[in-house]
Amino acid sequence: MSADYLDGNALAGPFAEIFAADVTVAVGRCASCGLTGPVAGLRVYAQAPGLVARCPGCEEVVLRLVRGPDAAWLDLRGTISLRIPLPGAGA
Amino acid sequence: MGIISRGFQGRRRGDDERLPPGQYLTEDFPVLSAGPTPRVPLDRWEFTIDTEGGQVHRWNWQELRALPSETPTVDIHCVTTWSKLDTRWQGVSLDVLFEDVETAAEYALVHSYGGYTTNLPLEDLLDGKAWIAYRYDGEELEPRHGGPARLLVPHLYFWKSAKWVRGIRLLNEDWPGFWETAGYHDYGDPWREQRYEGD
Numbered sequence: 279m280s281a282d283y284l285d286g287n288a289l290a291g292p293f294a295e296i297f298a299a300d301v302t303v304a305v306g307r308c309a310s311c312g313l314t315g316p317v318a319g320l321r322v323y324a325q326a327p328g329l330v331a332r333c334p335g336c337e338e339v340v341l342r343l344v345r346g347p348d349a350a351w352l353d354l355r356g357t358i359s360l361r362i363p364l365p366g367a368g369a
Numbered sequence: 370m371g372i373i374s375r376g377f378q379g380r381r382r383g384d385d386e387r388l389p390p391g392q393y394l395t396e397d398f399p400v401l402s403a404g405p406t407p408r409v410p411l412d413r414w415e416f417t418i419d420t421e422g423g424q425v426h427r428w429n430w431q432e433l434r435a436l437p438s439e440t441p442t443v444d445i446h447c448v449t450t451w452s453k454l455d456t457r458w459q460g461v462s463l464d465v466l467f468e469d470v471e472t473a474a475e476y477a478l479v480h481s482y483g484g485y486t487t488n489l490p491l492e493d494l495l496d497g498k499a500w501i502a503y504r505y506d507g508e509e510l511e512p513r514h515g516g517p518a519r520l521l522v523p524h525l526y527f528w529k530s531a532k533w534v535r536g537i538r539l540l541n542e543d544w545p546g547f548w549e550t551a552g553y554h555d556y557g558d559p560w561r562e563q564r565y566e567g568d
């Protein structure tokens with residue numbers, strides 16, 4: 279049976295609408311088990327009313343994204359932090 | 370005005386009136402899932418109702434299956450805009466499960482194996498409006514459709530009909546569930562098109 283989830287690169291398009299930076303290359307820490315890894319490595323369940331990204335280690339929800347007609351809802355409570363690589367801020 | 374012929378549309382007469390706004394008709398049964406499918410061995414399965422006063426009512430699989438069941442045929446409406454008419458289920462009415470439950474609570478938080486939750490007013494579970502369903506279309510309910518047992522509350526969008534249901538917590542205050550905390554409507558009436566928060 280094929281996997282019923284996609285990899286985290288499936289988040290690239292939906293996040294590009296919200297953030298200027300590419301969030302799939304950000305490194306996050308799972309609030310449930312502490313596993314650290316890039317957002318692209320999450321398991322994304324997309325056959326749902328929203329996108330549900332789960333930790334590859336413990337399967338807990340790391341982030342959720344719902345796109346409504348005139349707003350998006352982003353839930354990051356399953357993430358301790360995201361380290362988002364950015365170009366140097368001058369100096 | 371005379372009788373207007375609707376012509377042949379490949380659909381049964383009257384289907385349009387049964388379709389809430391913004392929905393389309395589907396013949397198959399799409400599988401929606403926010404996570405891996407939990408596998409619950411029947412000898413360890415249980416269903417509980419926890420009251421606001423701390424009482425716990427508990428049924429194992431044999432006890433649930435021994436209760437009188439009903440065979441509702443209902444239309445279901447998913448918030449992702451598909452609707453399916455005349456789906457045939459078998460299960461236990463929540464009225465049966467609530468027979469000996471003493472409560473003054475107004476709200477229910479339904480929880481599932483796998484961690485899913487959804488909230489609704491308790492009155493929407495009673496008076497013949499909701500079931501714990503364990504058979505679909507003449508077969509045992511498949512895990513991908515929520516088996517061994519799921520909540521069936523067809524008058525609300527189908528995300529309220531929690532798959533892999535494990536229990537109901539009765540609460541004095543409304544406690545939003547999985548999708549209700551991520552932008553979806555707290556109540557979810559398809560006929561009022563209550564999809565998102567604020568609809």
Ligand SMILES: [Zn+2]
Binds near residue numbers: 313334336
């Ligand atoms: Zn984890």
